[in-house]
Amino acid sequence: MKKKLSAFGKELRRNSQLRSGLILLAILLIGAIGAPVFATHDPFALYDSIRVAPGTDGFIFGTDALGRDIFSQILYGAQTSLKIGVIAASISAVVGTLIGGIAGYFGGVVDKIIVEFINIFVMTPSFFLILIIVAIYGSDIRYVMIVIGLTSWPSNARLMRAQAISLRQRTFVKSAQAIGVSRLSIMFKHIIPNGIFPIIANTTMQISGAILTEAGLSFLGLGDPNIVSWGQMISAGKTYLTKAPWISAIPGVFVVITVLTFFLIGEGLNRFISPKMENNK
Amino acid sequence: MKRYILKRVLTGIVIVLVSVCINFVLIRCAPGDPVRILAGLDDPNEDQIAVLTAQYGLDKSIPEQFVVYIGNVLRGDFGFSYVNQKQVIDLIAEKVVPTLLLSLSALTIAVLGGTLLGIYCARKNGKLIDKALCAVSYVFDATPSFWLGLMLILIFASWLGILPTSGMENMRGHYTGIRHVLDVMQHMILPVGTLALIQFPYYFRIARSSVLQVMSEDFITTLRATGMKEKKIFNKYVLRNALIPTVTILGSSLAFLLSGSVYIETVFSWPGMGRLLFDSIGKRDYPVLSGIYLILAITVAVMMILVDVVYSLIDPRIKYD
Numbered sequence: 142m143k144k145k146l147s148a149f150g151k152e153l154r155r156n157s158q159l160r161s162g163l164i165l166l167a168i169l170l171i172g173a174i175g176a177p178v179f180a181t182h183d184p185f186a187l188y189d190s191i192r193v194a195p196g197t198d199g200f201i202f203g204t205d206a207l208g209r210d211i212f213s214q215i216l217y218g219a220q221t222s223l224k225i226g227v228i229a230a231s232i233s234a235v236v237g238t239l240i241g242g243i244a245g246y247f248g249g250v251v252d253k254i255i256v257e258f259i260n261i262f263v264m265t266p267s268f269f270l271i272l273i274i275v276a277i278y279g280s281d282i283r284y285v286m287i288v289i290g291l292t293s294w295p296s297n298a299r300l301m302r303a304q305a306i307s308l309r310q311r312t313f314v315k316s317a318q319a320i321g322v323s324r325l326s327i328m329f330k331h332i333i334p335n336g337i338f339p340i341i342a343n344t345t346m347q348i349s350g351a352i353l354t355e356a357g358l359s360f361l362g363l364g365d366p367n368i369v370s371w372g373q374m375i376s377a378g379k380t381y382l383t384k385a386p387w388i389s390a391i392p393g394v395f396v397v398i399t400v401l402t403f404f405l406i407g408e409g410l411n412r413f414i415s416p417k418m419e420n421n422k
Numbered sequence: 423m424k425r426y427i428l429k430r431v432l433t434g435i436v437i438v439l440v441s442v443c444i445n446f447v448l449i450r451c452a453p454g455d456p457v458r459i460l461a462g463l464d465d466p467n468e469d470q471i472a473v474l475t476a477q478y479g480l481d482k483s484i485p486e487q488f489v490v491y492i493g494n495v496l497r498g499d500f501g502f503s504y505v506n507q508k509q510v511i512d513l514i515a516e517k518v519v520p521t522l523l524l525s526l527s528a529l530t531i532a533v534l535g536g537t538l539l540g541i542y543c544a545r546k547n548g549k550l551i552d553k554a555l556c557a558v559s560y561v562f563d564a565t566p567s568f569w570l571g572l573m574l575i576l577i578f579a580s581w582l583g584i585l586p587t588s589g590m591e592n593m594r595g596h597y598t599g600i601r602h603v604l605d606v607m608q609h610m611i612l613p614v615g616t617l618a619l620i621q622f623p624y625y626f627r628i629a630r631s632s633v634l635q636v637m638s639e640d641f642i643t644t645l646r647a648t649g650m651k652e653k654k655i656f657n658k659y660v661l662r663n664a665l666i667p668t669v670t671i672l673g674s675s676l677a678f679l680l681s682g683s684v685y686i687e688t689v690f691s692w693p694g695m696g697r698l699l700f701d702s703i704g705k706r707d708y709p710v711l712s713g714i715y716l717i718l719a720i721t722v723a724v725m726m727i728l729v730d731v732v733y734s735l736i737d738p739r740i741k742y743d
Binding site for chain 2: 257260261263264265266267268269270272273274276277278279349353356357360361362363372375379382383386389390393396397400401404
């Protein structure tokens with residue numbers, strides 16, 4: 142364990158993408174978790190100062206058209222974005238790992254059926270499916286997370302399948318089979334733990350995708366009205382674009398930074414797994 | 423070869439059927455009873471409800487309704503928009519041209535620009551310009567398209583005042599002929615530009631990494647060993663092999679392109695399918711939503727299969743089994 146940690150430390154010194162990604166993530170997490178502490182105002186409260194520019198009357202990022210403090214909304218919006226990103230991507234990771242693991246390890250007919258199923262799933266326009274489901278069944282944040290998660294698992298399933306196919310040939314798996322360990326327990330004890338790393342890297346990237354999708358749904362008016370979301374803030378500022386550009390501009394900048402953070406971590410992890418890719422970067 | 427194409431077509435049919443099923447289930451399970459809304463919520467008349475239920479075929483069993491639905495879809499009847507009092511297919515048909523104009527222009531610019539820049543960066547691998555363009559591509563990849571659109575409106579339409587903010591033509595202009603074309607083109611600059619900027623990183627990275635990939639392959643080293651000129655190796659062998667991945671993803675990128683145009687059309691009030699989708703969400707016009715979804719699902723499936731078939735013709739290494 143100690144050895145692994147020191148290897149990771151070495152990697153961090155070398156891998157600037159991973160390093161900057163993790164630093165940004167730490168800042169975001171502090172902001173999101175500490176939102177109740179750092180927030181200067183109640184994010185839902187309507188103040189008399191309407192559409193004041195950043196820096197005036199003690200409103201760090203100004204206020205929106207209803208007089209809500211943008212700085213505090215940004216902090217609480219970070220909670221929403223991170224929560225949606227992480228939970229949706231985790232759902233995708235779990236579903237993808239299980240389906241891909243079963244296909245790759247069990248092989249044969251099971252594999253063929255699952256591969257066809259994945260191919261069909263990949264070819265349906267998932268963004269529009271998400272849009273319709275949320276439009277018809279309501280924009281509760283839990284639905285949004287589940288629907289995003291359940292439509293983005295195929296890439297994880299493909300990665301896990303490839304891992305499982307290569308791992309099942311390895312001696313330690315063959316030995317476990319020889320001494321009579323059940324197939325399911327081999328899958329959960331050997332195949333998945335040993336093949337999980339590419340899925341972790343891919344899941345990190347998917348957090349970015351989920352955050353962008355949520356922001357987009359909120360922008361189209363399909364966000365959960367009971368929470369603060371950066372997409373909703375951008376949408377709310379749309380009408381006042383010329384008079385008060387900061388209402389839309391500021392939350393957008395934070396979406397970009399957050400999405401970039403997870404890109405950097407994902408790319409960094411990918412480079413960590415396959416140092417060969419270094420030549421290609 | 424024939425078997426491969428047949429297999430792809432079969433997959434396509436399955437995809438369309440799956441999409442039709444998903445659609446049917448989604449609409450059938452939607453909360454709210456359309457007949458009760460049509461009959462008036464304040465003073466419902468049970469006789470009228472019975473007549474309306476029969477009129478729309480809602481008194482039949484679910485499997486029967488499903489068969490009717492499939493029959494309708496096959497005949498090109500995607501439902502009736504109660505809000506617009508029009509056939510869904512007619513509503514969509516009106517909006518197809520603007521959407522295609524917008525998204526295909528953006529796609530062309532993004533593919534050409536992204537690929538050329540990608541090839542250029544691969545040749546300058548590791549240099550400052552390469553690093554800078556890679557960073558730029560990441561930033562645009564992380565940017566929500568609708569926000570980028572708003573910021574570009576702010577800069578070019580509001581502050582600089584050189585481009586129109588929204589719409590497809592100047593409503594007060596009543597231009598005809600060449601002036602009309604120029605007017606539409608002027609209105610296209612911002613939306614097409616935004617969409618192209620959002621899409622280009624995709625093609626940029628694929629071109630860049632596949633050029634680098636091919637350049638590191640053994641046969642290139644062999645060609646170098648034979649003393650062939652670098653330029654000839656690059657133009658004749660590297661480029662051709664490196665462009666194959668770009669062709670392959672064109673089919674799958676269609677869904678991505680169309681989802682981008684939903685946001686762009688909403689931001690720029692572009693009178694296309696994306697805008698129709700947005701308006702239908704606001705009005706809870708489910709038949710239009712499901713019609714658009716179905717048409718997109720079919721288009722995407724057809725495009726992907728076409729690309730797969732073309733790809734298998736270009737690249738003989740593809741296995742057909």
